[in-house]
Amino acid sequence: MxxxxxxxxxxxxxxxxxxxxxxxxxxxxxxxxxxxATLNRHISTCQGLLTRIHSTPSSKLAPLLKQxxxxxxxxxxxxxxxxxxxxxxxxxxxxxxxxxxxxxxVVSTILLTAWLGxxxxxxxxxxxxxxxxxxxxxxxxxxxxxxxxxDAFHISIEEYLxxxxxxxxxxxxxxxxxxxxxxxxxxxxxxxxxKDLFAGFQLLNLKxxxxxxxxxxxxxxxxxxEDVIYDLSLxxxxxxxxx
Amino acid sequence: MSEVIVxxxxxxxxxxxxxxxxxxxxxxxxxxxxxxxxxGAYTTMFEGFRDELDEHHDRRMRIxxxxxxxxxxxxxxxxxxxxxxxxxxPIPTHIQKDIDQRLQEIATQLKEIEPDxxxxxxxxxPLICLEEFVEGVSFAHYLRHQTLMxxxxxxxxxxxxxxxxxAPDYVFGIFDLTGEMMRFATAVTALSGSMPTGQKNLEDDAxxxxxxxxxxxxxxxxxxxxxxxxxxxxxxxxGKPGTYAKKLSIMxxxxxxxxxxxxxxxxxxNERPKGWIPDLSEAAGGDGxxxxxx
Numbered sequence: 001m002x003x004x005x006x007x008x009x010x011x012x013x014x015x016x017x018x019x020x021x022x023x024x025x026x027x028x029x030x031x032x033x034x035x036x037a038t039l040n041r042h043i044s045t046c047q048g049l050l051t052r053i054h055s056t057p058s059s060k061l062a063p064l065l066k067q068x069x070x071x072x073x074x075x076x077x078x079x080x081x082x083x084x085x086x087x088x089x090x091x092x093x094x095x096x097x098x099x100x101x102x103x104x105x106v107v108s109t110i111l112l113t114a115w116l117g118x119x120x121x122x123x124x125x126x127x128x129x130x131x132x133x134x135x136x137x138x139x140x141x142x143x144x145x146x147x148x149x150x151d152a153f154h155i156s157i158e159e160y161l162x163x164x165x166x167x168x169x170x171x172x173x174x175x176x177x178x179x180x181x182x183x184x185x186x187x188x189x190x191x192x193x194x195k196d197l198f199a200g201f202q203l204l205n206l207k208x209x210x211x212x213x214x215x216x217x218x219x220x221x222x223x224x225x226e227d228v229i230y231d232l233s234l235x236x237x238x239x240x241x242x243x
Numbered sequence: 244m245s246e247v248i249v250x251x252x253x254x255x256x257x258x259x260x261x262x263x264x265x266x267x268x269x270x271x272x273x274x275x276x277x278x279x280x281x282x283g284a285y286t287t288m289f290e291g292f293r294d295e296l297d298e299h300h301d302r303r304m305r306i307x308x309x310x311x312x313x314x315x316x317x318x319x320x321x322x323x324x325x326x327x328x329x330x331x332x333p334i335p336t337h338i339q340k341d342i343d344q345r346l347q348e349i350a351t352q353l354k355e356i357e358p359d360x361x362x363x364x365x366x367x368x369p370l371i372c373l374e375e376f377v378e379g380v381s382f383a384h385y386l387r388h389q390t391l392m393x394x395x396x397x398x399x400x401x402x403x404x405x406x407x408x409x410a411p412d413y414v415f416g417i418f419d420l421t422g423e424m425m426r427f428a429t430a431v432t433a434l435s436g437s438m439p440t441g442q443k444n445l446e447d448d449a450x451x452x453x454x455x456x457x458x459x460x461x462x463x464x465x466x467x468x469x470x471x472x473x474x475x476x477x478x479x480x481x482g483k484p485g486t487y488a489k490k491l492s493i494m495x496x497x498x499x500x501x502x503x504x505x506x507x508x509x510x511x512x513n514e515r516p517k518g519w520i521p522d523l524s525e526a527a528g529g530d531g532x533x534x535x536x537x
Binding site: 023093094200206 | 284285286288289290292293295296297300303362363364365366367389390391393394395410413414462466467470471474475477478479480481
């Protein structure tokens with residue numbers, strides 16, 4: 001090899017450069033893998049607990065939501081905090097694909113819990129049908145949202161929007177199950193909400209990307225709820241709102 | 244009487260804004276606030292998102308367009324460079340002039356999107372053209388100096404454009420460089436009957452010791468390619484691992500092709516009359532090696 005000649009083909013600085021960058025990517029990748037693995041475990045727990053909303057009557061929902069907050073969302077927030085602290089040392093969009101799905105899941109568990117009346121604070125008690133804004137989610141998770149002026153970890157608009165499509169799916173399922181559980185008022189409530197969300201999504205100019213794909217599915221959630229409402233109204237089962 | 248307000252372009256078609264008969268915007272609280280349970284409860288929020296997403300998509304489009312143009316210009320630089328016939332010498336004036344002009348066009352184009360790819364947004368949008376750019380300038384650098392361009396030199400070549408060159412930009416550009424070296428090596432070997440090798444007198448490498456090549460101390464393009472290939476094999480991967488692996492395997496293929504060419508001229512090169520050209524014309528830029536081009 002000619003590598004021992006003084007005017008070499010390859011300057012030693014190039015090899016150093018490649019090693020430094022390559023090793024950093026490996027180390028960051030390993031650490032992110034470790035953090036997101038823990039985070040994903042917490043997410044599974046949280047989502048698992050939340051599946052019980054489909055079999056829990058409204059009267060017993062409050063203790064369940066309390067449990068979700070304590071054993072589901074709280075650990076999630078801790079993990080996201082760790083992720084945020086570590087990831088903020090590196091370019092956000094370079095590694096963002098490693099955690100974006102997890103963050104989206106965290107946001108959707110929080111949104112769903114809050115919508116069902118959880119996530120109350122002393123200043124603002126939980127309330128059925130409350131949609132947290134992206135800023136409110138940021139305050140709960142204690143991370144910035146939609147950052148534009150600096151390069152650090154944050155919750156992006158895309159992640160929030162995708163989380164909205166998640167809860168529209170989950171709530172459309174709940175609309176059906178709450179009929180089974182005898183809580184038709186909740187079904188009506190979900191119907192209004194999912195329609196409002198759909199109307200909101202229609203205001204977006206979407207390009208052919210993941211957001212578009214997921215938002216396209218929301219109309220099927222609306223349809224699913226509509227069908228339930230139709231069945232109910234046909235049988236005169238929907239209570240009059242004016243009463 | 245208050246005058247009629249004509250909606251300005253850009254705000255005129257914003258849906259969901261209620262206007263009175265004069266065309267003035269009605270306050271949001273009047274139209275929406277009283278009925279949070281009605282359709283459009285989240286109109287304001289989604290309109291905010293729409294503006295953000297539009298900004299993002301517009302930026303992506305601008306970057307994509309410039310990226311395509313810069314890629315095309317870089318390819319033209321590479322084609323011009325493939326007309327060079329000698330290694331480690333100044334590039335002929337007419338070719339250099341051509342290249343300088345293209346580089347200037349590239350700078351003008353990239354200047355346009357400079358603000359779009361600063362800071363956090365540098366990694367947000369694909370800017371493939373920088374790989375092509377590195378391929379072009381590092382090929383020119385190699386032809387002139389017969390050394391591999393360093394990342395710092397590649398970054399300097401971008402001046403006056405202030406866009407950060409990332410490690411994947413550099414490395415993937417160098418992967419593509421070996422493809423150009425292969426075409427150059429094949430073409431020049433075919434034309435001259437010997438593997439391109441550094442010109443001793445024209446470079447400031449008089450202090451060169453240790454003759455370890457068959458070319459009297461001068462490195463041939465084949466050993467250079469083998470060096471680059473080993474280096475990229477040894478060093479940890481950067482960028483998308485899949486892309487790296489794919490480019491690495493293409494590069495290995497290219498090195499092997501040039502090894503075959505080197506073997507060919509060593510064994511039977513002298514049997515051929517000088518200037519004998521196989522079915523490989525300058526315009527076509529070589530045959531059977533199009534796998535290298537993307």
